[in-house]
Amino acid sequence: MKEDQNSKTAFRSQNSRDTHRHEISLPSDNWSLEMLLRRLKAIDAKRDDKFASVLGAIGEFGPFQWRLVALTFIPSILSTFFMFSHHFLLTAQKPYCNTSWILEVGPNLTEDEQLNLTLPRAPNGSFLTCLMYIPVPWDLDSIIHFGLNYTETCKFGWIYPFAHTRSLINEFDLVCGNELYKETGQTVFMSGILTGSLLFGFLSDKLGRYPIILLSLLGFLIFGFGTAFVNSFYQYLFFRFFVAQSSVGYAICSVSLVMEWLVGEHRAQAVILQHCFFTIGVIFLTGFAYKVVHWRLLFLLGSMPIFPLICSIWLLRESPRWLMVRGKIEEAKKVLCYAAEVNKKTIPLNLLNELQIPGMKVTKASILDFYTNHHLFKVVLAMGCVWFTVSYISFTLSLKMNDFGLDIYFVQVVPSIAAVPARLCCIILLEYFGRKWTLNLTLFLVTFMCLFLLFLPEELKSTIILMLVLAEFSMAGTVSIFFIYTAELLPTVLRSTGLGMVSIAWTAGAISSLVIFKQTKTQLPIFFCCLCCVLALCFSSLVPETGNRPLRDSIGYCSRDSIEPKDRSKDVSTVMMAEKSMSDVATDSEVTKNTMFNAMTFKSKADSLFNMALELPNRQLPVQLPKDQPP
Template identity: 55%
Template sequence: MPLEAISHKDVKFANILHAVGEFGKFQQRLVVLIIIPGILLGFMYAEYFVFTDQEHYCNTSWILAVGPNLSEAEQLNLTLPQTRNGSFLTCVMYLPVPWDLDSIIQFGLNNTTTCQDGWIYPNSKTRSLINEFDLVCSHNPNDESLRGISMAGFLTGSLIFGFLNDMLGRYPAILTSLLELTIFNFGTAFVSSLHQYFFFRFLVSQAVMGYTISSVCLATEWLVGKHRAHAIFLEHCLISVGVLFLMGLSYSLPHWRLLFLVGGAPMFLFIFYICIVPESPRWLMMKMKVEEARQVLCCAASVNKRTIPYSLLNQLQLYGKMVTEASVLDFFYNRHLRKVILMMNCVWFTVSYIYFTLTLKMRGFGMDLHFRKAMSSIMKVPVRLCYLVILEYKGTKWSLIVTLTQTTIMCILLLLFQDTQLDSTIMLMLVLGESSLAVTITVLFIYTAELLPTVLRAKGLGLAILASSGGAVSSETMIHQFLSLQPIVLCCILSCMALYFSLLLPETQDQPLSDSLEQFSEASFQRKVSQIIEDISRKRNYDTKKMAMAEDSTCGDVSEEAARNAIINAQISRLDADNLINTAWRSSQLRKLTTRVLEG
């Protein structure tokens, strides 16, 4: 964002936050409150551990009525058809017959049918959703439906909590998302059908996305500079730690219901967040709650053992009525916001598409699911810490450029090695690419929140998540509908496009956050005035040459031109000094000024 686009109110608010203390005890406590739920947010990946494959066969206990002393192996040999390599078919059985055991052994069974009495799981040591609800054969839910449930939750959560954050505040949105996450994550242990499970997981995914957006907004509006990036990076690192914690529980607990009971019980501790989570003072100012904003800031200063000068605190004034009327339509009507949100949504779409494409490619190598998730979660933590150093020194824009450049190179290498037999090399590149894209998503959360004004920050993040969901769905379609080479080719094209858009976005390093839409209108207004000044300058140069050529009327023309320029310059100075807010008024003044110049 150019320096002239920053509102004086935003600079004053940044000065107040510096007076409160950049990273005192209050901010440290806030960061801890934000990142602790990150460990339990990892439970949104529970589907990877409760839908594990189970060895199963048709239940043929009918034969025990005529041969109660048969061993398990003998029962399977007599009642299940076999493949050429000697293994039993899992979804087919021999049709029961009213014979005695000797006749069955002598003549054997020939007619086959699908499983009639359910399935058995002879070597299963744990109780999972697969063997509890018999989700095998034709009843097995495919991976697309499982990912679709989570994606639908992310999509609706981004929209609902995007509007909820900007309407009711960051504090109610965080409490609502934590309450929803606690109830439905713990309640998953008591579902009695697969449809109930899917409904509960949909609401859990919705709450996870709601908390992510709310926590990013709160951290962005309370913290300053690099501390903001540290908090969001730590939260996302703890999500990876939460996945490892979830994996350990799934290995140690014998029943899938215990996984949600043990993992969901600590979430009830978040009830205490009602008393200790602070509201964003920036959002309070946007809602005309000046006194409440001053009280929150004074409370933060007292915790940090600092004192805000009365003259500085008294500078908090109402921002005007226009900011409270901001809606998602402002992304369309405001030229600057429209450009920013379109480019950011393209980048979000690209990152999501490539991330899910690489994830689906990894599954094609037949690697164990638990090992793959563990390796991915472990890799993401050090990679995020490395990019945190880049973000501290170069800012969010160049951190995004670096991650997208690495992603582009990785996609090109994958395209070159696509037809080779170097599976280990391809696997390594897929893991590195997935980790790099996970960091890119973290940077995008920070960058998007910094680019958008407080009055539309959560809604903008919700629209970005919506674009990200579109990328995930497109990835799923491309992988299953087209040849294996085409999705990687599209990854290369999209990554180059996203890199180009990231170069066009403004830098936010060392810039105060914007709160209202005022500065965007001011930036547009100043650009128009600058253009008019340039037109005046060109006209002045042209008239000067013309006057030099006209020998008879030199003195009269010069005096007339000087008077005209003095009037125009006075009008421009008056427009610049008034600090106008009403865009329609500014437009009318510009039209009058332009008309006067042209007539002159």
Template identity: 40%
Template sequence: MVLDETHYCSVAWVKNHTFNLSAAEQLTLSVPLDAAGNPESCLMFRPPPDNASLEDILSHRFNETQPCDAGWDYPENRAPSLKNEFNLVCDQKHLTDTSQSVFMAGLLIGAFIFGPLCDWIGRKATILVQLLLFAIFGLAPAFVPSFELYMVLRFAVATAVAGFTFSNVTLLTEWVGPSWRTLSVVLGQCSFSAGQMALAGLAYGIRNWRLFQIVGTAPVLLLFFYFWVLPESARWLLTRGRVEEAKKLIQKVAAVNKRKLSPELLSQLVPEEKGPSGNALDLFRHPKLRKMTLVLFAVWFVDSLGYFGLGLKVGDFGLDIYLTQLIFGAVEIPARCSSIFMMQWLGRKWSQMGTLLLGGIMCIAIIFVPADLPVVVTVLAVVGKFATAAAFTISYVYSAELFPTIIRQTGMGLVGIFSRIGGILTPLVILLGDYQEAVPMIIYGTLPIVAGLLCILLPETWGQPLKDTIEDLEQGPHPRSLKSAPSENDKEAPRGSSCTEVASVSSTQF
């Protein structure tokens, strides 16, 4: 929507038909040349006096320059884009990256708003509200008369996107059993990657930004049938004491899955009782928990910084931007799926460290590759994208296993905030490239390496039972041999926990 496009100052007087000047002559008379001998994009000659003769004008007697004061001309005559319609060039160029930061800020606010709302009015109602907001605020930008209003609507749609992601994963994990939960969450993230691939094809076929906005958002309208088919979370209903509604839903699920459900099993459904809980200050009161929390803040911050940093620079690697976007989306699917096997083979700690280090090293390596080798640059960027996508997926699992049960939701919320802050700062880091081209990639490279090395301070959670209380964490790990390493089901069910507590731990983990 904001691709690079040739532009020059629009100068009215050279377009006077009585002068009978060609387009090349108009450009020569109105725009100075830069040091490389190319026409300036953001400067123009001062208009000559009204009594100046054509000979004086042609001899360049009037060669004082000034910034563009009457807009810009776009000689390539491309389809309408945000860039050429709202003149996002020269002193307005920064608005492109600013709008991305505004979007990231909307993701942060959405997490604040829809997290509590999801617990208050339920998973289904929240998802339906988010879909409605997504449709309204997603379609509205196609009709805006100004870029400022466009940014406001982008902020609004980001709040709905963030909330939808939260509510969607919550509902998914509360319905899917422990043995399939990890796979189902990863597959859900893979669908996000598939959407990125589809976006590349859509953008390639539709160059008009307003039509692109409409076509890219319209499919969400098809999801309104969720009103009839989407089930509420039975677990949430139990926390609200709505036992009969939960029983009906579970009976319906059993019928769809062709499973028998005995009345004795249904009779065991009782309202969930809330156990002891912690607060955000507890994360910093206890030495081990404090150290772990600070390291996770750094990990989630660079997860987001590296992931979105490579994504937003997709047009700077030298190859066709549509092809690069397609590859970026495609590589995420094996990256997210491979994270499951990495965590099983290497453990959580070394998987997190390795993916962060690999992503950082790739970003640093890009700096030393000549610009005339775009294939090499793109290959390094793809490997970096693979590593950052895998690191993000691992962070969800690893962080949830590190935080004790009574403070897991609070801890995940706080690390999520640092992730959003990283996303907000990512476009602003890109702006530093205007002063020194290599600076953004240096930042995207060094910070993940530092965060990866900090992972040495974290404990390993693979083969260990989940910690229920802060005291369990502070007392240290309970060694287990590989032979006695628990299965996925066992790791989500600490000894001594009731069925309700186990369910709470499982659902909160993701």
């Protein structure tokens, strides 16, 4: 017995020396070995994720997943017609008072003669847009000879002789004191985003992803299609409010559904491609808005494809992860078997049985968990700050570009064209650098561009426009990374609710940008962009990396998931110390096994790193033995 204790003591000493040797030899400055460690840990994490194993058996990205992703791309394109068409419908139009009363006494007057007789002129010789001469009961010769002298505001409405398209401006006369209605439209849209993000996010976690996606598409169909038939601007605002709710609801639920059906880097690739198609939708919308002569046709073009899309929505299936956390195991197995059938795969019975957890109950969670749970509170706070920054900078850059008097079509198309390659580049960056460092990189680039704009003189108009486009390039990548990173940080049981909560920050950032930019014409809004980027970089460091890690389904996070290790050497040292504690209570066979492992000679740094990575998934917490049982 004494010899066994002595040999255990020797083994512990040897294990301690090996741990110290591993910690010293860890090549933190060697990028290739760092990537090797990360990949090995990702492979092991994937092996421990039972749901990922089932998805691997049905095919990680087979025909079913292709169909799923494709069906989410089409509404992303169509949603741009409802979200951004407002910009093209409120273009400036030069109005004149309707003075058709003079045609009763001079029916043969040309349009120029009519305006010259009935409208007063400004000092520069142009016609005033919001004043007219008071009608008089004279004949045409008297009016021409004596002229009209007394003016009043437009009494019979307005005409738009130089307008080539029918827009909201000349449809509902949003001129001459009625311009405030244009700001009201933006406020109503923000209100729809705010309420829709909370409502649809909550309903998605309660009712499921599939029914809320269907509800969002119905919202596009009813309120988007109905917008084309409104008779007043108030009706337009009413329909726009619910269209905004449907848009944000679809964005949240589609991201949640795609993320929960895919594994590994397929999640990031699918979300980024979905955002690319969203950007392509903006380009299509701009082209149609340039060619279409009536604003109602834009909503009809965006709504008509919704009909066949809803008819094929049955091809989508509910998220099996959400079904499992709600305790619907049998339904989860059915949708998984359906996906396997579409992919022409067979799920081993033992993998399906592993999904059946004995005595499993419905995972309970509420919105209050974002306050009581430390990890969730930190995620929502950090990512909300990032989303506020993204929204504020995006609106500020757009307003800055409009401030140069650029054409509305240029303002929409050029940043959209630049956004597609920016988002495609993020696929490579996410694979090699992870979520956190890629997000920090894009935020740093935006900060650099804003600092450059801060010190550029106003005379360098072309340079400023170029920097604005480059800043939009970086912002596009930030948006895609944000959705991926946030969805992976949140648990399945509260994923949509969390995305809805951080979307509130988007509304706050947009409103702040509009208020600050209109209150001052100095460089203060750009300075706030730099300040927001610095704050976002600080807050993003609070959350852990999620790249190549399995999605979490419940709110029970272990300390290692919620606290990011400061460096790899400390992480490995902690693992080794846990194994050392475990050796105190191990059986004789386990001691022998650990002795043989620790006696191995690490011939190179790469071999040492590989073996340490193999030990990571096997760490266990120390076992507490009964007091009356000897070690």
